[in-house]
Structures are given as C-alpha cells and as structure tokens.
Amino acid sequence: MEHSVVIVNSGRRLSAQEGDSLLAVLQAAREAPDAPCGGHGKCGKCRVTVNGEQRLACQTKIYGDTEVVLPAGRRTEILTDSAFVPGAADGTHTYAAAFDIGTTTVVCYLMDGRAGRLLAQTSCVNPQTQFGADVISRIQYAMDKDASVMARCIRDALDKLVREAADQAGISPEEIGVTAIVGNTAMHHLLLEIDPKPLTVPPYMPSVREALEMNGASLLPSCPNSEIRILPNIAGFVGADTVGCLVATRFDRLEELTLMIDIGTNGEMVLGDRSRRIACSTAAGPAFEGAKIQCGMRGAAGAVDHVTLENGKIQWSVIGGGVPVGLCGSGLLDLVAALLETGDISESGQMLCGDRYTLEGTGVFLTRKDVREVQLAKAAIRAGIELMCSTLGVEPKDIRKVLLAGAFGNYLNPASACAIGMIPPILLPRIQPIGNAAGGGARLCALSSREFAYSKQLAQGTEFLELASLPEFNDCYVDCLMFEED
Numbered sequence: 001m002e003h004s005v006v007i008v009n010s011g012r013r014l015s016a017q018e019g020d021s022l023l024a025v026l027q028a029a030r031e032a033p034d035a036p037c038g039g040h041g042k043c044g045k046c047r048v049t050v051n052g053e054q055r056l057a058c059q060t061k062i063y064g065d066t067e068v069v070l071p072a073g074r075r076t077e078i079l080t081d082s083a084f085v086p087g088a089a090d091g092t093h094t095y096a097a098a099f100d101i102g103t104t105t106v107v108c109y110l111m112d113g114r115a116g117r118l119l120a121q122t123s124c125v126n127p128q129t130q131f132g133a134d135v136i137s138r139i140q141y142a143m144d145k146d147a148s149v150m151a152r153c154i155r156d157a158l159d160k161l162v163r164e165a166a167d168q169a170g171i172s173p174e175e176i177g178v179t180a181i182v183g184n185t186a187m188h189h190l191l192l193e194i195d196p197k198p199l200t201v202p203p204y205m206p207s208v209r210e211a212l213e214m215n216g217a218s219l220l221p222s223c224p225n226s227e228i229r230i231l232p233n234i235a236g237f238v239g240a241d242t243v244g245c246l247v248a249t250r251f252d253r254l255e256e257l258t259l260m261i262d263i264g265t266n267g268e269m270v271l272g273d274r275s276r277r278i279a280c281s282t283a284a285g286p287a288f289e290g291a292k293i294q295c296g297m298r299g300a301a302g303a304v305d306h307v308t309l310e311n312g313k314i315q316w317s318v319i320g321g322g323v324p325v326g327l328c329g330s331g332l333l334d335l336v337a338a339l340l341e342t343g344d345i346s347e348s349g350q351m352l353c354g355d356r357y358t359l360e361g362t363g364v365f366l367t368r369k370d371v372r373e374v375q376l377a378k379a380a381i382r383a384g385i386e387l388m389c390s391t392l393g394v395e396p397k398d399i400r401k402v403l404l405a406g407a408f409g410n411y412l413n414p415a416s417a418c419a420i421g422m423i424p425p426i427l428l429p430r431i432q433p434i435g436n437a438a439g440g441g442a443r444l445c446a447l448s449s450r451e452f453a454y455s456k457q458l459a460q461g462t463e464f465l466e467l468a469s470l471p472e473f474n475d476c477y478v479d480c481l482m483f484e485e486d
C-alpha cells in the first residue's frame with residue numbers, strides 16, 4: 001500500500017510503501033538528515049519530528065500518511081584555504097577546476113588556467129553523510145544496497161559545485177578544460193563506482209591505485225570538455241588526498257624530518273624527508289567530527305569550538321556566538337584537555353566529577369563514553385606516530401616539523417592535542433597548520449600536467465606501513481590510551 005510523506009519544511013510530498021524505513025525514503029529523495037551510524041539506531045543524530053513526535057528516522061517505519069519536520073540546517077564551516085599557493089600553470093587550458101572530496105565536506109576550486117589565479121571556490125557537506133559519517137558505513141551501503149546511488153549522490157554534488165563556481169566567476173562550465181580530483185580511497189572508489197570491497201578485507205588494498213584520466217562528460221555533465229585527472233592512491237586508507245598533500249608540501253624535497261598529519265574520519269600520516277618517507281592510516285574514527293559523541297556535532301553554528309581554563313574556570317566560545325548546542329572536534333579536544341588539567345578526568349580516562357561534565361548553564365555535556373571515544377582516537381594517532389618513528393629508526397623528538405593538514409588540523413589547539421598526548425608534547429613548538437593541503441595539491445595538478453606526473457612519482461615512492469600487521473601494534477596502542485604526558 002502506498003502512503004504519502006510530506007516534508008513540512010518545504011511542502012515536498014514523497015511517496016512510500018507500507019513498512020518502508022523513513023530514513024531510506026528521505027535518502028532516496030536526498031532529504032535525509034545526517035545518519036552517522038549508518039541507520040543502526042545508535043547515534044541519535046537522525047532525529048526528526050514525525051506526526052508531531054520526536055523520532056529517529058532510521059527506526060521509523062511508515063504505516064500511514066506521514067508528516068515530517070526536518071531539523072533546521074546548520075551551515076558547516078568548511079576549510080577551503082591552503083597554505084600553499086599554486087605555482088606556475090602550464091597554461092594549456094583557459095580554465096581549470098579542482099575538487100577535494102572529503103568524507104564530511106567537498107570543496108571545488110575554479111582557476112584561471114593560464115595564470116593559476118583562483119577565480120571562485122564553492123563547498124558543501126558531502127551528501128553521502130546521509131548514508132553514514134564514516135567510510136565503512138558508506139562502503140557497506142554501496143555493497144549491500146546500491147553503489148550507483150552513492151556514486152550519483154556525489155557526482156551530482158560535484159556538478160552542482162562546479163556550476164556554482166563557474167557562475168560566480170562569470171564563465172560557462174563548458175569552458176573548463178581540465179579538472180583534478182582528490183579524495184580518500186573510499187571517496188575515490190565510491191565516486192568512480194569501483195568495487196570498494198577490497199578496502200574492507202585484509203590486506204585492505206584499493207581496487208585501483210594508479211592515477212586515472214577520463215573525459216568530463218562521464219563524471220561532470222556540466223563540463224563535457226574537461227579532461228579529468230584523478231590523483232593516485234597509495235594504499236587502502238592512504239588515498240589521493242594524502243598524495244595531494246604530498247604534492248602541495250613538496251614532501252620529497254624536505255630537508256628536515258617532517259611529520260604530516262591529516263586528521264579526518266581516519267588519521268593519515270606521512271613521516272620522512274627527502275631520503276625516505278612512509279605513510280600510514282590510523283583508525284582515528286569520526287569522534288573529532290562529532291559522531292559517536294553524545295553532544296558532538298560538526299563545526300557549524302552553535303558548536304563549541306574552543307574551551308579554555310581561565311583562573312581555574314572553564315570558558316568557551318561558540319561558532320556564530322549565542323547558546324551552544326554541541327561540541328565540534330576542536331572544542332571536544334580542548335574540553336578533555338581542560339578537564340585533565342582541573343583533575344576532573346584522570347590519566348586513565350576516568351571521569352572523577354560524576355557521569356558527565358556539563359558546560360555550566362547549557363545543555364552541552366561530556367560523558368564517560370565520550371572521553372573513551374577521545375582516548376581511542378588519540379591512541380590510534382599517537383600509536384601511528386610512535387610506530388612510524390620506530391620503523392624509520394628515529395624518536396619523536398627527532399621530528400623537526402609537524403604539518404597539520406585538513407579542517408580539524410587547522411582549527412584544533414595544538415596545545416590541547418599535546419596535553420592529551422595525541423601528539424608528543426615535545427613537538428608542540430614545531431607544529432604548523434597548513435590548511436587544506438589536499439585541495440592545494442589538486443589545484444596544482446589541475447594547473448599543470450607536470451604536477452600531475454609528479455603526483456604519480458610521489459605516490460610510487462611512498463612506502464606504506466600497515467600498522468595493524470606490526471607485532472608491537474597492540475601493546476603500543478594500549479599504552480597510548482593513557483592521557484599521561486611523557
């Protein structure tokens with residue numbers, strides 16, 4: 001039997017079959033709220049109002065005509081800047097575009113292909129978040145349900161972003177002659193509808209590692225005249241976005257031992273210098289992007305983004321000001337660091353102030369379980385740093401520079417990252433945020449075929465370290481769970 005589902009916010013009317021999941025109906029119509037846990041009823045983030053009652057969309061089945069009120073959209077702060085400006089373009093094309101497809105956000109850059117000047121940039125939340133915050137939920141959806149839905153969803157977003165960018169720059173998207181794309185391995189496979197299964201089973205390798213070239217019409221209908229360059233992947237969870245970072249930082253030319261960290265839903269890291277470099281991926285989990293944290297949210301209006309301790313009192317700032325509604329990654333990290341300092345959290349992660357800590361006068365709080373999620377994430381990153389160092393026969397203190405790439409790396413307070421032991425405290429003065437380096441690398445590769453060739457060379461010369469296969473991994477990880485500073 002067919003029922004109607006009316007979205008009260010817009011008046012849009014959808015149809016559903018008896019017993020359909022409300023989340024699935026909203027997903028099919030691209031109207032779904034975020035579903036970080038992939039519809040398993042665990043995260044509580046897909047809450048909507050159904051016929052006047054608050055419900056989880058993923059746990060609601062349709063048995064009659066239904067009215068749904070979706071939560072008000074909150075504009076997510078998206079990092080588009082890169083510390084690295086594009087070098088000389090080869091001038092082959094009048095206009096060039098670049099995309100950085102992140103698990104959470106997508107950024108499009110439009111450039112003058114001759115001078116390399118940035119003409120416009122547009123961004124959006126990755127619409128695949130409606131199928132889960134983490135890459136595994138999305139891969140699972142693609143494997144169990146429909147890979148083409150996942151591909152169409154991101155392709156439509158790219159096409160829309162490039163049209164908006166062209167509009168801002170006053171050109172036609174048909175004039176774009178070349179486009180470069182970076183993304184993590186899962187985003188890469190889901191975009192291209194490449195079988196993602198090998199990413200989920202040992203040895204967790206991508207189905208396609210090499211750089212790809214294709215014509216625009218196949219991916220971006222609005223840019224039929226564009227040649228498309230997809231940067232190569234290095235390994236299962238070290239993808240083209242990491243290669244973009246390597247291009248932007250000229251990693252193979254660095255004189256000093258450098259650690260680059262890109263913390264997103266995974267933490268990809270590269271350690272090395274001009275003589276040798278190794279890369280790894282750590283299962284940092286999406287805690288720092290708000291998932292699995294009870295009051296967690298993305299960095300959008302209403303999120304507590306920074307917490308400080310002033311005269312023993314916890315103070316905070318809110319994106320956009322006003323009443324806080326949740327904690328984004330940087331605020332979460334700061335809050336845990338501050339509570340460690342006040343003694344409300346012990347070195348082993350016990351909460352000594354009760355079951356939860358509430359920011360005074362607000363509804364935003366931190367639970368024991370949230371602290372545990374932070375411990376798991378920070379231990380994954382710290383263990384990765386320690387094991388990469390031992391593989392290269394160096395110690396953390398030998399690292400001369402720490403480059404923090406990506407949105408979280410840009411907004412986090414390095415002192416808090418060191419205070420909780422995610423980054424060795426000795427490295428605090430050597431930390432430098434570098435903005436959206438993956439996007440910077442994509443821009444370079446769009447502007448010059450030499451840079452695209454350079455990306456292939458960088459990917460080939462990067463050794464991959466599979467952390468979980470190291471016999472010392474488990475012990476190291478467990479040691480790193482402690483908040484104790486060294």
Ligand code: FES
Pocket residue numbers: 034035036037038039040041042043044045046047056057058059
């Ligand atoms: S509780 Fe519904 S998607 Fe997580």
